[in-house]
Amino acid sequence: MAQDTVRQPPPTASTAPARSLLPFILPAAVVGVAAALVFVGVSAAAEKLQHVLWGPLPDALGVGRYSALWMFVMLVATGIAVGLVVWKVPGHAGPDPATLGLDAPVLPPVVLPGLVLAAGLMLAGGPSLGPENPVIAVNVSLAAWLGTRLLPRTPDSLWPVLAESATIGALFGAPVAAALVVSEALAGKPMRGRLWDNLFAPLTAGTCGALTTDLVFHPTFDLGLPPLRHLDAKDVLAAVVIAPAAALLGMSAVYAFPYVHAAFRRLRHPMLMLPAGGLVLGALGALGGHLTLFKGLAEVEELARHPQGWPAGRFAVMTVVKLAALLVAAACGFRGGRIFPAVFIGTSLGLCAHALVPAVQPSVGVATGVLGMLLAVTRHGWVSLFTAAVLVASPAVLTLLCIASLPAWLLVTGRPQMQLRPDGTPVR
Structure with a gap:
């Protein structure tokens, strides 16, 4: 009897009949x-x-x-x-x-x-x-x-x-x-x-x-970057360097978020907090240029059309300015989300890596930069992988992103998120 009990397969979840699902359509x-x-x-x-x-x-x-x-x-x-x-x-x-x-x-x-x-x-x-x-x-x-x-x-x-x-x-x-x-x-x-x-x-x-x-509306996320046809050792090396670097950069904003939020909250009134945030964002826009304004999706497409159009220093400035702009806009009270600006930041960082090291393919830099930044900012693993993958229309990039996600996720998991509780403490 005991032997028969041991051999019993584990229970599995039952499948719902079709008639129970049809009313939801x-x-x-x-x-x-x-x-x-x-x-x-x-x-x-x-x-x-x-x-x-x-x-x-x-x-x-x-x-x-x-x-x-x-x-x-x-x-x-x-x-x-x-x-x-x-x-x-x-x-x-x-x-x-x-x-x-x-x-x-x-x-x-x-x-x-x-x-x-x-x-x-x-x-x-x-x-x-x-x-x-x-x-x-x-x-x-x-x-x-x-x-x-x-x-x-x-x-x-x-x-x-x-x-x-x-x-x-x-x-x-x-x-x-x-x-x-x-x-x-x-x-x-x-x-x-x-x-x-x-x-x-x-x-x-x-x-x-x-x-x-x-x-x-005809939306598209494909940036038209050169496709990644075959993986080699340098692509894997670039991926496991860029994605964690992007995650670390994103985490710097995550850790600063409660302090910046508290600084704006000291103004106590939306007619002070939001114009003050607009003033800081105007200064950042003047420093980073018009591409660092707005949600960033159309601006990402402009970056991708000219991956060699700016030197590494310019890409670095746009990356840092856009990250600071995201931090300020999210902290001072503007109503909006963080995914699309994070895509711009990761794209700019990836193209900066390509400008510094031409052996880094633009597609590899962009996909892994976006992956690491989104993991830090959103903490949604599947959304990060999906968004990074659709930016580069290449099946080979999926393997690369899965590899790159492992060290990047180890850097962000269990740490504060870019979301606060009502008392101002970060969500973990």
Whole structure:
């Protein structure tokens, strides 16, 4: 009897019947399309405003579009505008953005208009943050608020997961990113059934979000760098040096984050904190040039079009300035995310490595630089690997990134994150 007991196979998770998954398809599809449209609407409106603020307006005033004077004027004005929203608009544009990550809380509906307005003004005005955190927060809150009213029998916990998956799929134009984030979140939680059963509804939402964005917004992350066809020893050596170096550089900002945040908090009022942040960002923009402004995605494409267009020193300056701009913008109260600016920082660092050592291929430098920086700033391993991989359209880069992620992850795991608790202490 004892021998038979020993030979029994371990229990496995049961597979959910198809009829239990089918009811989730329609809600997931609706959330996916709606979340993508919110993202596209915010991004498109911000781009149109950016075109006016940094084009016809300075031209009409006889000021250079990216002159140091105009950078100071625009970034301080953006700080004032966002400060007014945070101060006066109902809901105050949500909680302190330094306390938020990709897993956004469900916010009351009254908060959402101010959060959308603050995010749109930030994106147009030039601070170094992306749209992901506020857009995810808006979509999560809308999905939870509407879903629980329209389909009250559906579990409340489903709506935030669907909205987050849909928004991530829309942001990256690929549902795989959403599935990776959700699987990473499920890793530490008890699950009922198999992993793919739990991923079915989020993957549906992410697919619909990505497809909607692809159809109406046409995003692309491929930088058009020379493909990496075959790996050799110098590529592996470059990868295991650049990725940890990028992670260490990113961790310097992570460790400085609570101190910079506390310094701005001493000003105690959004009409002081945000204009002061805009003033610092204007100085950084004047030092680093216009490519270090904004969320960084279009600017990354410009860097990639001319990987030999700047000397190593110039790439180094842009790397450090953009990292400082990300740190200041995230600490002083601007509503935005950190993924897209981190992509610019990692790209600039990787091209700096190529300029210093021409034997380092641009594709290797960019992919591993982005990987290390994202691991430090986001602490999302799958998102970091995925983002770094899609920047370089080459299957061979996946092996290289997996190798490079190991030493980089050892440097960041268990250490403070670039996210704070309400009391100002860093999340670990």
